[in-house]
Amino acid sequence: MSLDLPKISGTLARSMSSYTSNKKLQIDNLKSIIEFANNVNSQTAIDSTKYSNTRPYLKAEVADKLIGAYKTPPTPDSWNVISTDGSHIDIDRHLPVPCSLINTGTCYISYGKKPEANLINEPSLKLHQEEMYISNPNNHNESELLTGNLLSIERAIVEIKTLLEQVKLIDNGLPTLALVDGSLILWGLSGQTYKSYVIEHFVKLGLINTLEELRQLSLTSKITMAAYISMPRSTEVINAIRATSCPQTSEFCGERCNSHHSQSFPCSNTNGLLDKDLFDVFLKSGERSPIYKSQSSIPMMHYGNHHTYFYYLHAGNEIARIEIPEWIATNPELLNLNHSIIYDQCKRGQGYPVSISEAHEQAVLSGRDREIFKDLVIQLALQNNLDTRSSQKDRSKQTPWL
Numbered sequence: 001m002s003l004d005l006p007k008i009s010g011t012l013a014r015s016m017s018s019y020t021s022n023k024k025l026q027i028d029n030l031k032s033i034i035e036f037a038n039n040v041n042s043q044t045a046i047d048s049t050k051y052s053n054t055r056p057y058l059k060a061e062v063a064d065k066l067i068g069a070y071k072t073p074p075t076p077d078s079w080n081v082i083s084t085d086g087s088h089i090d091i092d093r094h095l096p097v098p099c100s101l102i103n104t105g106t107c108y109i110s111y112g113k114k115p116e117a118n119l120i121n122e123p124s125l126k127l128h129q130e131e132m133y134i135s136n137p138n139n140h141n142e143s144e145l146l147t148g149n150l151l152s153i154e155r156a157i158v159e160i161k162t163l164l165e166q167v168k169l170i171d172n173g174l175p176t177l178a179l180v181d182g183s184l185i186l187w188g189l190s191g192q193t194y195k196s197y198v199i200e201h202f203v204k205l206g207l208i209n210t211l212e213e214l215r216q217l218s219l220t221s222k223i224t225m226a227a228y229i230s231m232p233r234s235t236e237v238i239n240a241i242r243a244t245s246c247p248q249t250s251e252f253c254g255e256r257c258n259s260h261h262s263q264s265f266p267c268s269n270t271n272g273l274l275d276k277d278l279f280d281v282f283l284k285s286g287e288r289s290p291i292y293k294s295q296s297s298i299p300m301m302h303y304g305n306h307h308t309y310f311y312y313l314h315a316g317n318e319i320a321r322i323e324i325p326e327w328i329a330t331n332p333e334l335l336n337l338n339h340s341i342i343y344d345q346c347k348r349g350q351g352y353p354v355s356i357s358e359a360h361e362q363a364v365l366s367g368r369d370r371e372i373f374k375d376l377v378i379q380l381a382l383q384n385n386l387d388t389r390s391s392q393k394d395r396s397k398q399t400p401w402l
Contacts, residue, residue, distance in 0.1 A: 022272065029269040030281050037067045037241050048244040051295050054251050059239035060292035063309065063329070066244060067237075067278070072286040072343050073336040078112020080176040081345060082166045083355035084159045085363040089370055091132075091147045096381040096388045099127040100146065101373060102155050104162050105362025107355045110172065120166075121362040124158065136197040144198050153188045157206035164210050167223060175222035177341040178214065181356045184227045184308045184323040185296050203302045211306045215327045224334040225324070226342060228353055232321035237275040237292060237312070242267040275312060276319035283314035286343050288322075291329050313342060317351025 040048075045066040049059055089101040106120040126132050126146065134150070136142040146154050163178045170176055186202055217223050245267050246253055257267075279289055289312040294300075299308040309329035313320045322342060328334045345353035365373075381388050 026272045027277065027281075030273070030278060033241060033269060033273075033278070034067065034282055036245060040066045040244055042066075045240070045244055048246075049240045051300070055239075055243060055253050056257060057239045057242070058236055058295060059243050060236035060310075061295055062240060062290070063293050064290045066241065066290075067282060068290045069283055069287045070290070070339070072288075073340040075340045075344050076112075076175045076337070078110070078114070078174050079341060080108070080110045080170055080172070080174050081179060081341060081353075081355045082163060082170075082176065083107045083179045083181070083353065083359040084163045084166070085181045085356060085359040086155045086159045087363045087365040088151055088155045089365060089373055090151055091145075092374065095374060095377050096386050097127065097377055098132070099125060099377065100132065100151055101125055101365075102151075102158050103363050103365055104155075104158055105359040105364070106162055106166055107358035107362065108166060108170075109355055109358075110174065112174070114172070119358060119362055122162065134198055134201045136195070138197070142195075142197075144194070149188045149192075150198070153186055153202050156182060156186065157202060157210075160207060160210050163225070164213055167214065167217060173221070175337055175341075176224070177338065177345075178223065178225035179342070179345070179353060179355060180225075180227045181360065182227055183229055184299075184325065185294060186298050187296075190296065190298050199302065203298070208303065208306055211325050215306075215325070218327070218331075218334065222334070222337060224328055224338040224341075226328075226338055227323040228342065228356060229321040229323065230352060231318060232274075232276055232312075234275050234321060235273070236294070237289070238270050238273050238278060240292070241278075242270045245270075275321070279312040279314065279319045283312065283319070285314050285316050288313045288339050291335070293329075294323075311339075313339070313346075315343065315346040315351055320346070 042062070042065045045062040049062045051061060084104060084106050086102060086104045088103065091098050091100050102124045104122045104124070106118075106122070108116075108118040108120075110116045132146055133143040134146060144150065159180055159182075163180055167176060167178050184207070186207065189199060189202065211225075214223060214225055243253075283289065291309050291311050294308040294310060296308070299306075303325075305326055307326045308323055309326060310321055310323045313322050320342075322338070324335070324338060328338060342353065345355055348354045349357055378388050
């Protein structure tokens, strides 16, 4: 039976009215929150947001000041932008051959005196045992199948490795922004119980080695890199303000408050607010926030000197979260280059980086693409005399019987 729209529409209308009232109240609280945050001196903010595992929420660690606005630096006369994005097809147990596909799109644009552009689409098939599994190097009888969450993480690693390979091909000596869609934090590993060899495959051998190569290239060339997150739902800066306004110890907070709603304490006016709500009011178009350090467990435990920092950018039509590795966060020249080129990309893309949009168009797999891939697998299986019978469930979905 399809969705009963008359039933759900009334419930949705009532819930939406209540949600809108609550949201308006939250936004009204922003004026007093901003006034408070503006009056917190830098050292107090730094001390109040140092890492503590006793507070029941994830907060940003202040690196400079709690809130602030930095104007857009000038862009260079000429520069390069490289962006990557990806899409994938997971293993389908209804197919005769277990396989997966990662499709990576790349956009290269050079601006200035000698403009040029190149769009690349690179599909990568995983079918053989060594491609589809992560093996324990110390025990070849132990392995983990790359499917579901792990395949999504693998795709993120492929995207950033592709970014590195394209940066290496640049030979015009111009300042370069390497930009990836999504997060530098491998959130899919957080809260999971994956074995150490799985984490090492993704973090050390995948992400960190790639970031280190980019860092080495930045020592001799002006190369900056970032991950762009559109419409972020993070609350880490709001929680940093919450921690700074708390008169109690972090241990008291952990015992008496929960992760979202403490109704009768000084921090209760931050309930329900997102970081983007704060900076949508505080920042003007083109401005960025201060730099913050992520206290997510994955970079804290595994990233070393490639720890993830971030800032918020008013991109014109939205507040974006920009994640950068530590070696860019601590280098004013590369940080300014990062800020200026990303905002320029957003202006050219009507509020969203044009190079990521173009990379996405190269990477995206439509429903039709997925059907063609499935048909191709079945056709080749038939040609090789493999059993192509699908499951009864799959056949039932495809054949109406009433």
